[in-house]
Amino acid sequence: LLLKPSWKQHYSFPWFGMDIGGTLVKLVYFEPVDITAEEEQEEVENLKSIRRYLTSNVAYGKTGVRDVHLELRNLTMCGRTGNLHFIRFPTQAMPRFIQMGRDKNFSSLHTTLCATGGGAYKFENDFRMMADLELLKLDELDCLIRGLLFVDRVGFNGHPECYYFQNPSDTQSCVKKPCTLDNPFPMLLVNIGSGVSILTVYSENNYKRVTGTSLGGGTFLGLCCLLTGCETFEEALEMASKGDSTNVDKLVKDIYGGDYERFGLQGSAVASSFGHMMSKEKRDSISKEDLARATLVTITNNIGSIARMCAVNEKIERVVFVGNFLRINTVSTKLLAYAMDYWSKGQLRALFLEHEGYFGAVGALMELLKTTEDP
Amino acid sequence: MAFNGHQRDDDDIIDENETPSKQPRSDKEMPVHFRNEPNSESATTAGRATSDRRTSQSATRHRHDSVKKTRPPFPWFGMDIGGTLVKLVYFEPKDITAEEEQEEVENLKSIRRYLTSNTAYGKTGIRDVHLELQDLTLCGRKGSLHFIRFPTHDLPAFLQMGRDKHFSSLHTTLCATGGGAYKFESDFRLMADLELHKLDELDCLIRGVLYLDSVMSSGPSECYYFENPADPDHCVQKPCTLENPYPLLLVNIGSGVSILAVYSENNYKRVTGTSLGGGTFLGLCCLLTGCSTFEEALEMASQGESTRVDKLVRDIYGGDYERFGLPGWAVASSFGNMMSKEKRESVSKEDLARATLVTITNNIGSITRMCALNENIETVLFVGNFLRVNTLSMKLLAYAMDYWSKGQLKALFLRHEGYFGAVGALLELLHPS
Numbered sequence: 001l002l003l004k005p006s007w008k009q010h011y012s013f014p015w016f017g018m019d020i021g022g023t024l025v026k027l028v029y030f031e032p033v034d035i036t037a038e039e040e041q042e043e044v045e046n047l048k049s050i051r052r053y054l055t056s057n058v059a060y061g062k063t064g065v066r067d068v069h070l071e072l073r074n075l076t077m078c079g080r081t082g083n084l085h086f087i088r089f090p091t092q093a094m095p096r097f098i099q100m101g102r103d104k105n106f107s108s109l110h111t112t113l114c115a116t117g118g119g120a121y122k123f124e125n126d127f128r129m130m131a132d133l134e135l136l137k138l139d140e141l142d143c144l145i146r147g148l149l150f151v152d153r154v155g156f157n158g159h160p161e162c163y164y165f166q167n168p169s170d171t172q173s174c175v176k177k178p179c180t181l182d183n184p185f186p187m188l189l190v191n192i193g194s195g196v197s198i199l200t201v202y203s204e205n206n207y208k209r210v211t212g213t214s215l216g217g218g219t220f221l222g223l224c225c226l227l228t229g230c231e232t233f234e235e236a237l238e239m240a241s242k243g244d245s246t247n248v249d250k251l252v253k254d255i256y257g258g259d260y261e262r263f264g265l266q267g268s269a270v271a272s273s274f275g276h277m278m279s280k281e282k283r284d285s286i287s288k289e290d291l292a293r294a295t296l297v298t299i300t301n302n303i304g305s306i307a308r309m310c311a312v313n314e315k316i317e318r319v320v321f322v323g324n325f326l327r328i329n330t331v332s333t334k335l336l337a338y339a340m341d342y343w344s345k346g347q348l349r350a351l352f353l354e355h356e357g358y359f360g361a362v363g364a365l366m367e368l369l370k371t372t373e374d375p
Numbered sequence: 376m377a378f379n380g381h382q383r384d385d386d387d388i389i390d391e392n393e394t395p396s397k398q399p400r401s402d403k404e405m406p407v408h409f410r411n412e413p414n415s416e417s418a419t420t421a422g423r424a425t426s427d428r429r430t431s432q433s434a435t436r437h438r439h440d441s442v443k444k445t446r447p448p449f450p451w452f453g454m455d456i457g458g459t460l461v462k463l464v465y466f467e468p469k470d471i472t473a474e475e476e477q478e479e480v481e482n483l484k485s486i487r488r489y490l491t492s493n494t495a496y497g498k499t500g501i502r503d504v505h506l507e508l509q510d511l512t513l514c515g516r517k518g519s520l521h522f523i524r525f526p527t528h529d530l531p532a533f534l535q536m537g538r539d540k541h542f543s544s545l546h547t548t549l550c551a552t553g554g555g556a557y558k559f560e561s562d563f564r565l566m567a568d569l570e571l572h573k574l575d576e577l578d579c580l581i582r583g584v585l586y587l588d589s590v591m592s593s594g595p596s597e598c599y600y601f602e603n604p605a606d607p608d609h610c611v612q613k614p615c616t617l618e619n620p621y622p623l624l625l626v627n628i629g630s631g632v633s634i635l636a637v638y639s640e641n642n643y644k645r646v647t648g649t650s651l652g653g654g655t656f657l658g659l660c661c662l663l664t665g666c667s668t669f670e671e672a673l674e675m676a677s678q679g680e681s682t683r684v685d686k687l688v689r690d691i692y693g694g695d696y697e698r699f700g701l702p703g704w705a706v707a708s709s710f711g712n713m714m715s716k717e718k719r720e721s722v723s724k725e726d727l728a729r730a731t732l733v734t735i736t737n738n739i740g741s742i743t744r745m746c747a748l749n750e751n752i753e754t755v756l757f758v759g760n761f762l763r764v765n766t767l768s769m770k771l772l773a774y775a776m777d778y779w780s781k782g783q784l785k786a787l788f789l790r791h792e793g794y795f796g797a798v799g800a801l802l803e804l805l806h807p808s
Contacts (some may be wrong), residue, residue: 022691022708040806090509092715118707139698194686194708209699209744214706215651215738218686226663226727231716250630250654255458257558262575263633263645270553272630272649277658279528280667282441291662302651306742309647313749 012111014050017365020119022194023218024088024324026361032082032246045107059093064089069356071155077268078369086358094123096128107132114364116143141199141209143363144191150366152181156354162350168337188316190307192323194218201315210310217325220299228288236292237324237329243293247286250275304339311348319350324357407518408438436778446514450486455556459628460524460760462797467491468518474618482541497532506791514805527555536568543568550800554577558632579633579799580627585640586802587791588617600787604773609719624752627744628759630654636750646746653761656735664724672728673765679729683722686711709734736768740775747784760793
C-alpha cells in the first residue's frame, strides 16, 4: 500500500512514535537519510537540532538511552528512506522530557505526536500545558500488535526479528534459533511490562485481551530493590545471574523427600516460592544474589504458568513473549522457553522478538504514517 | 486425572455408627446453586455420612457387632505432614466404660491425658480448641475430635515424644498423609519404631472435606461464604452446605497451592497448582518486615496500605483503562512503586506486609478464576492454612471471584481450613478403602 506523495504534506517531520508505559517511555524516531540539499536548506532550525541531538548521542540526560544495536537501517516508510532509532527513558523523567520539548519549541513544528500506553492519557494535560503539544492517543494493545507485525515483516537489517530456543530443557545444547511469524495466527501474545497483558490474536485487526497479571517486570524490580538494595533493572539482573534460587524456594523434594509422583511433580519443581524464608536459619544463610534469583524465577515461572493455562484454554500452540522485562534477560527467556516446553510436554513453543518492548511505539509511529513498508 | 473409581460397598455399616448427617438444607441457609450434570454420578450425594438410609433394628445390631470387630485399637490419629505445618487430628473417646478404663494401658492413658488437658504442647504445638467437634460418633464410639498443629520443623521433637511414650508398643497404625509422610517415613521407623501408613494428600483432603461438611453438629456450620464482599460495612459471613456440590473447584492453599476439579467423591483431577502460596507470603514477609511468624505477618498486614507499594492502573493511566474494563483501582504492577527510592523510603513495614498478602491472594484468585472458566465450574472452595485467622484474604478472594466473574463464580470457605487432610487420614484408619 503506497501512499500518494501529496499525502506527505500531512506527515511532516519529525516522525515519532511514543509509548508511555508504567516504568519506561519508549520512543521510536525515524531519521530520514534521503534529505535533498533543497530540503535541508528549507529545514527549520529546531527540527535540524532535534535530528542532530537524537542521532549524535546514545545517552540523553542522566537516564535516556538509545539502543543502537536495535537500529533498523535503510528502512523505507511512506516513500522516505531512513533509520529507525529506538530510545528509552524512565517514565519518572517525563517532566524533564516535556520540558525539553518546550525548550526546543517542538510545538512550532506542528506535528502530531502519536502516543500510546497509559501515560498518553495520564500526561495528556501535561503535554498540553507545559509544551503546548497535542497528543494523538492510541490504544497500547492495538499499537503493540501493529508494531510487532510490521517489524517482523521488515526484518532486522536482513536478519529475522523472531527467535526461539532449541532444546530449552538442556542447558548444554540450548541454542537460539531464528524464525519468522509466517502465518502467525492465531497467536498468544504475552506482553511483560510493569504488569502483564495476555492477548489472543486472530488477525491483525482481530484480537482479545484474555487476561493479565499484576506480577510483572515492575514486581521483579520492586521486590529486588527491597530485598537486595539494588536500584536498577541491570543491577537486579546482574545479581540474579549469580544467585541460586533453590536456597530460597521450597522444592517438592524438600516436602516429599523426592518426587510427588502421583501428580507428576518432579522433586526439583518449586512447591513454595520463598518457602524457606520463614526459617530464620535459612534467612541468615542466603545471599542477596540468591534472593534476586528467586525473585526472577518466581515472577517468570508465574507468568509462564499463567501463559500456559491461557494457551491451553485458547487452544493455541505458539506463545510470543514481548516487553522490556525480557530486555537483556536471558535467564527469563530461557526459563519461559523451558517452562512452555516442559509443562506442555513439547506441545507449546515460546517465541521471542529482538525489539522486545518497542512495538507499542512502532505501532504509534505507524498510526502517524498509516502505511506498510515499500516492497 | 486421578480416578480411583472405587465405590465404597460398606456404606450401610457406617451409617448407623456415625454421627448422623445433616438434614436437607433449611430455609435459613443460603440456597447455593450448583451445576447439576445430566450424568447420574455427580447427582449422588457426597460422602458416606450424608446418606440417610433407614434400616431395621436387628440389622443395626448385626452391623454394630461387625464394626466392633473391624474397629482399630485406640488411639485414633490422623496426621498430615505438610511443607510448613503438621496437622494432627485425635479422637478422644468419651464413652469409656469403667472396665475399659481398667484395662487401658498406661501409655495410652497418658497420651489421652496429655493431649486433652493441654492446649499448647512444647514451644510450638497448639490445639485449636475452637475447632473441637464434640459428641461425634465414629465407628460406634462417642467422643470429641481434637485439632492440633505444630511446625513441621519440630517433627523431630514429636518423634522423640512418640519414642519416650512408647507409642510403638500400642501397635496402632499411624495413618499419615502430606509430603512428610514420605519424607519422614524412615525417621518414624528409626527414631520411634513406628510404621506409617502413607496416603495421598489430595485423596485425604477431599475425603476430609466431604466428611466434615456432612457431619451434623450443634456448632456452627462448617461451610460458609461472604455476602457483600466488596462492602466492608455490610460484608457478613453466611452459612451454607456442600450438598450436591459437584462439580467443585477445590483450591488448597498451603505452603504452595493445588487446584482440583472434583466431579464426585472418588473422581477428581489435579488441574494445576502454583508455587506462590502461603509459604511465599510468610517467607517474603519475614524478609521484608523482619517478622517471624504467620500471626505477626497478618497483624502487620491488617494495618498496612498496599496501594502505597503497588502500582495501580490509575498510576499509569491517570484513571481507568476503559477499553479493557480495568478500573483505576486495580493493581497493574504489584510492588511496582518500589523501584523508586523515594517511595521505598516512604512506605512502612505494614504496607509491605499488606502488599505481600494482597499480591499472593490476588494471584491465587486470578489463577483460580482461569481454572474455573476452563473447567466450566462455578463453585470454588478455598481451604488450607493460609486462610487460618486470615479474613483479609478470604474476603479478598470472595470479592475477586465475584467481581471479575461478574457474579458468576461463588467462593466458599470451611471452618476447619487446613485440617481436612488429617481428617481424611483418620477416616482411612477407621474405614479403609
